[in-house]
Amino acid sequence: MAGAMAILGSSILALLLAGYLAQQYLPPPKPKVIGVDLGTTYCSVGVFQPGSGKVEVIADKAGRKSLPSVVLFTDQGILVGYEAQELADANPLNTVYDAKRFIGKHFTQEELSTESSRYQFKILYNKGSAEFSIFANESLRVSPEYIGSLLLLELKRMAEQYLGAPVSKAVISVPAEFDERQRNHTVKAAQLAGLDILRVINEPTAAAMAYGLHKVDVFNVLVVDLGGGTLDVSLLNKQGGMFLTRAMAGNNQLGGQDFNQRLLQFLFKRIHQRYGAVPIQKQDVHHLRQAVEAAKLNLTLFDSVQIRVPLSLPDSSEGEGGDRASTVLFEETVTRDLFEGLNRDLFEKILDPVEEVLSRGHLSRYEVDEIVLVGGSTRIPRIRQVIHEFFGKEPNTSVDPDLAVVIGVAIQAGIMGGSWPLQVSALEIPNRHLRKVNFN
Structure with a gap:
């Protein structure tokens, strides 16, 4: 019996030693899971590099790490990203953007009519859902998730070109206020692009992970996400490796x-x-x-x-x-x-949802441990100054705000893919009764 235990112990030690030597001397394996940020205005894709533990946000051929969330239908074919954005003004009726605002969302006819008045392309009502009317060679009706799939397919191609291998698995981010239907339709968009989604992660949680807050001792985290078209403010409570979204507010017409x-x-x-x-x-x-x-x-x-x-x-x-x-x-x-x-006046409006989430979270501004900035518009010095003056301390700007969400999603993708060195995984506590308050 003692001999058998000794052999077993030696075998386990040999396996551990082999694993250590493999990590030290063998080339690291290629990432198996990609992280995707399907944003309203821009989208990005990243991978967690085994061995180095670093995240690489994948760039296109021109070195750009974000892709405009724009799709243009022409008589010659479909253009995505920068190519679509360049020609958008010349063909506005067939250029679809902001599709994320409509994906999986239930509308009344009146609500959709009000929302569609903001866009040049035609939006149709279909049993509570939105569809986009396109005419290129023929009349088409396309869903928001189809538009999302075209963007995700382009991100998938960028990742495959970078990795030199096919990609089929991903982690994807969604706004914290997305309900189950919106999350399911986002997953459907990914499936149309040939991606198997291993986990859906909230954007504020992803941003917190990008800033490394899943590995440090903080409790109250405020995430201010100001992009091209929307402002989202989330109050997170963090204990150990678990995040709870405690309150949300925003302005879907400010960016x-x-x-x-x-x-x-x-x-x-x-x-x-x-x-x-x-x-x-x-x-x-x-x-x-x-x-x-x-x-x-x-x-x-x-x-x-x-x-x-x-x-x-x-x-x-x-x-x-x-x-x-x-x-x-x-x-x-x-x-x-x-x-x-x-x-x-627009910069000052940013404080309205900030004050709302603090009120709903029963928290004073001085009890916030960390203020995290996400979205390219948070680069504007006056916006950072407004936040600094309100809280009496500097917001955390150590991560590129344009890429914070995709970096966090890529970290989670690396965890899901078993990449080493292993990170502390973030778990989200579902809060199905939470509703976002919108200011306009």
Whole structure:
């Protein structure tokens, strides 16, 4: 008996030693599970690297780590991401974006009519669900999950090209307020793209994992997620490796696009004051929108930026219906102070859902242990300042806010795939009675 136990002990020791040597000297295996962030405005894909324990957010051929959540249907085929975004202004009726707002969501006809008024593409009512009407070669009706599947398929291709191997398993993130139907339809979108979803994780929990909060001793975590089109604020309670979403609030009509629109309107007024006319050609408007987006990004780093855009303007002496046009080079200096002034009221609105989640969570601002920023719009200095002034301490900005969710999802994907070195897994406590409060 003693001899058998000795042999068993030696065998176990040999296995452990072999595992250790394999980790030290053999090349690490390729990741088996990808992490996907299917965002409203942008989406991303990442992998947890066995051995190094680092997350790699996969870039496209141009080095961009986020893909616009835009799909364009043309007579020649379907374009996804940046290609679709570039041609969106030229073909707005067949360009679908913000599909995540509709996926799996139940609408009344009145609700859908109100929501569809915000978009140029046509949205149809189908027994409580939304469908998009497209005409490219033929008339089509496509579902939000089909649009999602096209985006996920592109992310899957990017991952396969990076890994040099087929990919079939994934972890995906969803907003914390998504109900079971919305979660199931998100999974259906992934299945249409050929992905088997091993776990659905809430976006605030994923962000907390990206910041490493699943491995440190914190209790009250506030996640402020401000992207291109929506603001979501979540209060998480964390004990050990478990997260409970305690309260949620937000504004589904506040984001980077709204800040851009304020600056765009200002530039239109400037153009009209200077030249007596405004741009009417779609290409000129598109170039102005691009310049505004670039200016917003550069103003996070610099106090002022210079906008230069060639425009073809109608001859003001002929009125708007005239055929004659002249080309001008529009130049305007935009300062950070000007940008902040144009958006002052919008920036202050960010505190409304923050105060709501604290009230519903029965928590004072001083009891928040960690403030986590997610979404590209949280790069704006004034927004960070507003949050800092409210809480009396700096928010955590140690992770790229554009990529925080996908990094957290990729960590969870690595855990699900058994990658080493193993991380502390995050578990979410379901709270099916929780409802998000929306401010407009």
